Amino acid sequence: MRKKQFCCMTVAVCLLSLLLSGCKDRLDLENITLVLMVGIDLDEDNNLVLYSSSPVFSKEAKSKNETSKVTATTIREARGELEARVSALISIGKLQNVLIGKRVLRHKGWVQLLDVLYRDSKAKTNARLIAVDGPVEPVMYFAPDDKRRLSLHIAKLVDTAHERNLVEKSTLFEFHRLLFDKSITPYMTELRLSNSEIVLPGTALLDNEGIYRTSINLEENELLQIIQDEKLADLSLTLVLPDVKHEKSVFETRAISFYVTDVKRKVSVGYAGGKFIFDIDLDLPIHLTERLFAYNVDKNATRLEAMIDKQLEQQMGKLIAKLQKAKVDPTGLGLFARAYQYAAYKKVSDGWEKDAFAKADVRIRVDTEIKDYGEMR
Amino acid sequence: MELLLRIIKYFNRRSLQTSSPSSGNRAPARGHVHSQLKANIEAIRAIFSKAPDMVMRSFFYRPTESHAVLVYFDGLADKNSINNNVLYQLMFESEDIGVAKGGRLGKRTLPLLPVTLGHITTISSFDQFELAILHGKSVLFIDGVEQAYAFNTQGWPQRAISDSQIEASLKGAHQGFIETSEMNVALIRRYISSRELKIKELSVGSRVASKLSILYLEDVTEPELLAEMERRLTSLNVDCILNTGELAELIEDNPFSLLPQFITTERPDTAASQILQGRLCVIVDRSSSVLIAPAGIAAFFQGIDDYSTRWPVATFMRLLRFFACFLAAFLPGIYIACISFNHEVIPLDLILSIGQFRAAVPFPPLIEALIMEITLEMLREAGIRLPAPVGQTVGIVGGIVIGQAAVQAGIVSNLMVVVVSSTAVASFILPNYDMASAIRLIRFPVMLIASMFGIVGIIVAFMVLIAHLISLTSLSEPFSVPIAPIRISDWKDVFVRLPLWKMTTRPRSVRSLQKKRMGSNRSDGENK
Known part of the structure; x- marks a missing residue:
């Protein structure tokens, strides 16, 4: 009897599983148009224009990519329009890049457009958000001969450039966090077709x-x-040291390049006289990779380090000033303020970057240490 | 499944209504051996009509001054032995016998028969005679003697002991069981030369008696297991048992399960190792494989080579087998689920190339997979039937040529060929043929459910399989032991194969009476 019961149970489980929600959404791969890149832009009359770029699998198609352009009020509405154009059913499960024109970024409320990408559980929140300097259309239709399909090329380009610390990268997921965290402002990779x-x-x-x-x-x-203490792979800097003797030439002979092998950051936050005071101590072990002037590093490392420190401090100071002027704070210093000076932070939390960071006193002290100067003296 | 059960029940009932097949064939008691030779000969002719291979050699037996007849089956008996040890002795060397001329030959004088054979039995009824002669013995009838004598002159055609083809091993012994039960017992005795190795002989089958021998270690094996096995074997009511597989099917716990519930092996070393762990071994005469019970799931993943290779290597192989087993059952299903439902889980570059392959194929993934799987199963089956050199050619032609051509013709996609062939390779890794076949069969319902429900379906199939494994029993012992119910101490030889000197106890799963298997041959892992 136990065996019979088991058989009955098995049949029952199989029948019940027919009622599961996973059963109706069958979509074979060949019936899918995988949208790998979405473009969002405004035309001259400020109408929302949406682009989609997806691979074409058929051998008969000459081009490997299909790009479509529609005007719509939302991304979801655009899907219908796009499905009437592209070869199969649209899926954004493998979305790689979301290109957003700078025109869009200048208008309030554009962030709401991304809602569908967060709400739809099948959308990929790892898609990279990229700001396009200039119109989006030429980028979407751009098909270079010497590159793989553009959507993948851009994805790879952004990833590797970010790995080398050259650009910041925001995925949809991360952008959401940056946007909703009051103590840090969002950023995204910038892209240009030149x-x-x-x-x-x-x-x-x-x-x-x-x-x-x-x-x-x-x-x-x-x-x-x-400053963010988010160094990824090799971070290579090239500085011109004004204190080094300059020999007249068309070439700049005062340049020095080095790898920053590690970042040790100490941040202390103070609050005095209605101003936040940030003391950032950066200990940077460096490896010299290039030096265009004669210098005995072996004997005089400290002096060289001091020159580099000074130069770095200057440049970082300039960067902070630029950020303060633009009233943005991508540095994450707000997080320290919230953690260590909460009482003061709370008063300004709604307008952290405008009311507090822009006025804050940020003191950066860099202490480099030459760990290695290469194979030559 | 319900329907299936009904149908089977219907047939069961019908077969019960008609008198059970074997009872009608049960031979009526043919009575005792007569004292007149003539009557005996007539009785023999009545029992074996139309048996041209039966030899009846008449001669004059001098000690009793009477006629005698030696009866045997040509082919089942060893002619040399009959000529030299029986006939010659009876005819010419019989002067010294301590029986007065014309005297009676009885039980007491049996040892005095001038036959130079070790094993002689007296026979009083024709039932015994029939059994003896059919087992290759030669039987002597003497006029005036109300008994017959059976001589052990068996000599039927018999194959040489060779390596088992189905369970090949690299470092294990190269002896496999053959079709003679005495020889198989001897092969096991060579491994376990201990007086505790007991052999219980049973005879099953009403038309043709099949000799079954249960081998076990008296001081190790749990008596309940033995009792259960004996109960199942003695309650059998069949015509004849030709093969161990037949026996297993008749006595297994769940006849509807896809999974084998007994281990059948052709290797004496495997059998010996299982007996030493406390299991029973049933040898079926005329079958070259033996049955081991109770079987736990772990045993199907243990190869005999595991114990002769170094333990990290063996552990790796063990894990590989479990992984391969999972692949063999689920890989095509997972592939179908991924490309039909959950394409989001495939890495981007892979999905792009799959998309290109799939675009050329006109069939849905399930059909595509079925085409390839069925082709492969046909190739496998064809490979078995064909002689070895041709079989290989078929494998190559099928695997490479058909696969490649099918891809070029756009019937299946490249990746499906990869999936199906890696599944096939995975399914051949399991050391046990029965288990490998079961896993191969499980693949098809998994594919079906995956094409209907995607990954959800695969999870459901997996859970059903697990539930089935847990509820399955072998000889009324849980089949999934030591995984469920958990016997942590037995895990030393399931997913990993710990060093032998760590496996000092017999598995608890078999409930062996004697737990200790060896002393600590190494203390703290140091070589003493």
């Missing part, structure tokens, strides 16, 4: 409502990542 080449000029910095404020270039981004 001379038929995709270039990442740096990072776009946004304010807490997602409105574009300013951009930083690759070098500034490296410094920003040191």
Whole structure:
């Protein structure tokens, strides 16, 4: 009888499983148009324009990618329009990049457009958010011969550039966090199409409502990542040391390049006279990789270190001033303020980057230590 | 399944209504051996009509001054032995016998028969005679003697002991069981030369008696197991048992399960190792494999080579087998689920290439998978039937040529060929053929459920399988022991194979009477 019971149970389980919600959403791979890249832009009349780029699997198609353009009020509405154009049913489960025109970033409330990408459980929240400097359309239709399909090329480009600390990277998921955390402002990778080449000029910095404020270039981004203590792979800096004797030439002979092998950051937060005071101590062990001037590092390392320290402090100071001027705070210092000076932070928490960070006194002290100067003296 | 049960029940009932097949064939008692030779010969002719291979050699037996007949089956008996040890002796060397001429030959004088054979039995009824002669013995009838004598002159065609083909091993012994039960017992005795190795002989089958021998270690094996096995064997009511597989099917706990509930092996070393662990071994005469019970799931993943290779290597192999078993059952299902339902879980670059392959294929993934799987199963089966050199060719032609051509013709996709062939390779890793076949069969319902419900379906299939494994029993002992119910101390030889000097106790799963297997041959892992 036990065996019979077991058989009955098995049949019952099989029958019950027919009622599961997982049964109706069968969608074979060949019936799917995988949208790998979505573009969001505004045209001249400020109508929302949406682009989708997806691979074409059929051997008969000459081009490996199909790009479509629709005007719609929301991304979800655009899906219907797009499905009437592309070869199969749209799936955003493998979305790689979301390109957003700077025109869009300048308008309040654009962040709400992303709602569907967060709400739909099948959407991929690891998609990279990228700000496009200029119109999005030429980027979406750009099909270079010497690159793989553009959506994948851009994804790889952003990942590797971020790995080298050249640009910041925000996925949809991370962007959400940055946006809703009052003590830090969001940022996203910036992208530009120049001379038929995709270039990442740096990072776009946004304010807490997602409105574009300013951009930083690759070098500034490296410094920003040191301040954030988010150094990833090799961080290579090139500095011109003004204190070194300059021999007249067309070439700059005062340049020095080094790897920052590690970042040890200490932040102390004070509050005095209605101002936040940040003391940032950075201990940077460095490896010299390039030195265009004669110098005996073996004997005079300390002096060289001091020159580098001074130069770095200056540049970081400039960067902070730029951020304060633009009233954005991607540095994450707000998190320290919240942690250590909560009483003072609470009063300004709603407008941290405008009311507090912009006025804060940020003192950066860099202490480099030359660990290695290469194979030559 | 309900329907299936009904149908089977219907047939069961029908077969019960008609008188049980064997009872009608049960031979009526043919009475005792007569004292007149003539009557005996007539009785023999009545029992064995149309048996041209039966030899009846008449001669004059001098000690009793009477006629005698030696009866045997040509082919079942060893002719040399009959000529030299029986006939020659009876005819010419019989002067010295201590029986007065014309005297009676009785039980007491049995040892005095001038036959140079070790094993002689007296026979009083024709039932015994029939059994003896059918087992290759030669039987002597003497006029005036109300008894017959059976001589052990068995010599039926018999194969040489060779390596088991189905359970090949690299470092284990290269002896496999053969079709003679006495020889198989001897092979096991060679491994366990201990007086505690007991052999219980049973005879099953009403038309043709099949000799079954239960081998066990008296001081190790739990008596309940033995009793249960004996109960099952003695309650059998069949015509004849030709094979161990037949026996297993008749006495297993759950006849509807896909999984084998007894281990059948052709290796004496495997059998010996199982007996030493406290299990029973049933040898079926005329079958070259033996049955081991109770079987635990772990035993199907243990190869005999595991114990002769170094333990980290053996552990790796063990884990590989479990992994391969999972692959063999679920990989095509997972593939189908991924490309039909959950394409989000496939890495991007892979999905792009799968998309390209799939675009060329006109069938849905399930059909595609079924085409490949069935082709592969056909190739496998064809490979068994064909002689070895041709079988290999078929494998190559099938695997490479058909696979490649099918991809080029756009019938199946490249990746499906990869999936199916890796599944096939995985399914051949299991050392036990029965288990491997079961896993191969489980794959099909998994594929079906995956194509209907995606990953959810696979999880359901997995859970059903686990539930079944847990509820399954072998000889009324839990089948999934030591995993469920948990016997942590037995895990030393399940997923991993710990060093032998750590396995000092017999498995608790078999409830052996004697727990200790060896002393600590190494203390603290140091070589003493």
